[in-house]
Amino acid sequence: MLLCLSVFLKMNLWLLLTLAALAECGHQQSGSHPCPDLCLCSFPPSGAEVVCSHNSLSKFPSDGLSPNTTQLSIQSTNLSGVSASHLSLLPYLKKLQLYHNNLTSLASDLLAGVAHLNTLDLTGNQLVHLPARVFSRASLRSLVMKNNLFEKAEADWFPLNSSITWLDLSGNRLSNVSAAMFQRLPRLENLDLSDNDLQDIQQQTLGDLNHLVTLNLAGNKFLSLKPATFTHNLKLSRLFLQENRLQELPATLFQGLTHLELLLLNQNQLRFLPAGLLDETKAGFRVILTGNPWKCDRKMEYLWKWLGEHPESVLFLQEVTCDAPEALKLKQVISLTDHQLDLMKL
Structure with a gap:
């Protein structure tokens, strides 16, 4: 009887130690990978992927963004502005989705700090005009600007010999x-x-x-x-x-x-x-x-x-x-x- 009790206590002690170790590991892992408030983050080997879709979000989620972020999606929020300084925090960014927000304009140097960006989705904003050379600073291949308010599509948005292979301007004017x-x-x-x-x-x-x-x-x-x-x-x-x-x-x-x-x-x-x-x-x-x-x-x-x-x-x-x-x-x-x-x- 005493032998069985001893074995039982040892097994439970081992289980408690294992759970404590896992909890500590999880805490350390979470601490080493911060995530902005109102966002969800994952950390595959290719780089951080961040999704922010809370309608109370009104500012760019700079705090907590990993500099190794390769994909950022800000969707269905009250975000009204994004600047080049925001994106310069993400030098490895490859995919940026900014759809169904309240963007009314973009800065001409917006993409200056994201030279690796190949996909930009601006679906469902309030964009009417864009500055010249706005898409000249990144190696874009896919550009989606559907469901905005464009009445004209201008040649000077793009560099000569652009690398874009996919362009979506549907649902505009x-x-x-x-x-x-x-x-x-x-x-x-x-x-x-x-x-x-x-x-x-x-x-x-x-x-x-x-x-x-x-x-x-x-x-x-x-x-x-x-x-x-x-x-x-x-x-x-x-x-x-x-x-x-x-x-x-x-x-x-x-x-x-x-x-x-x-x-x-x-x-x-x-x-x-x-x-x-x-x-x-x-x-x-x-x-x-x-x-x-x-x-x-x-x-x-x-x-x-x-x-x-x-x-x-x-x-x-x-x-x-x-x-x-x-x-x-x-x-x-x-x-x-x-x-x-x-x-x-x-």
């Missing part, structure tokens, strides 16, 4: 974009200009974007596009033109786009497609055509035949229906006969 800006962004692979007020793109605007793979122009106010709009974007794989006001398309609009895999034309005002428009598409190509007021007459012949030859290429094929004439309203285009399209008399 842009009424035009200039070739001069894109001349400074020759490495762009992904460009999102959706949900703006764009009505026109000049033929040479995208001319320097030879590496462009994804282009999103959805949710704008385009009535038409010029024949040579995409002439120099021969690597385009995904092109989003949905939810505009497109009434017709040039027959040569997609000429040379042999890498095109996904094309969205839904929710426009298209009544027919011109002969040859989709002739250069390859195996694996997919298109969405729903939500257009297709007029099922002789001008529909090209699309009707193309649908019959490539039904596997059309997503929501059964929803591609006639809007006119009244006798064919809501009839599936692919089900039409040459008699219904009045082709027998040709």
Whole structure:
């Protein structure tokens, strides 16, 4: 009995000592890695990662930030300002997310002390204007400025020969974009200009974007596009033109786009497609055509035949229906006969 009691006491003493050691280790570890108030921090081998998402946060969380921080996310707070001196505390910063705050401006030297920064996300602030050269001090590759209040996108924001490959300006108030800006962004692979007020793109605007793979122009106010709009974007794989006001398309609009895999034309005002428009598409190509007021007459012949030859290429094929004439309203285009399209008399 005494032997069992002795063993029990030794085991519990060992357990207490172990727990005490773990607690002390945890205390030391926490003490060696301070974290700002109202933030959460983790410390992987690659460097500290900090997330601050408390709505009572109104100042940059300088106190407690590790100089080894590589990722900082300040989101959904009342932060209204960030300065170069704040960011200079983080010389190894690679990813900075400042979305859904109250930022109204940025300093021209904001990124002067973060030469390694490659990702900057400014989504959901109140930015209207930016100073010249604001993005010239860092090796940015991804820049997101969606859902702000920009009416213009300026070329002088960027350095010559910028390293940016991903640019998102969606959800702003842009009424035009200039070739001069894109001349400074020759490495762009992904460009999102959706949900703006764009009505026109000049033929040479995208001319320097030879590496462009994804282009999103959805949710704008385009009535038409010029024949040579995409002439120099021969690597385009995904092109989003949905939810505009497109009434017709040039027959040569997609000429040379042999890498095109996904094309969205839904929710426009298209009544027919011109002969040859989709002739250069390859195996694996997919298109969405729903939500257009297709007029099922002789001008529909090209699309009707193309649908019959490539039904596997059309997503929501059964929803591609006639809007006119009244006798064919809501009839599936692919089900039409040459008699219904009045082709027998040709």
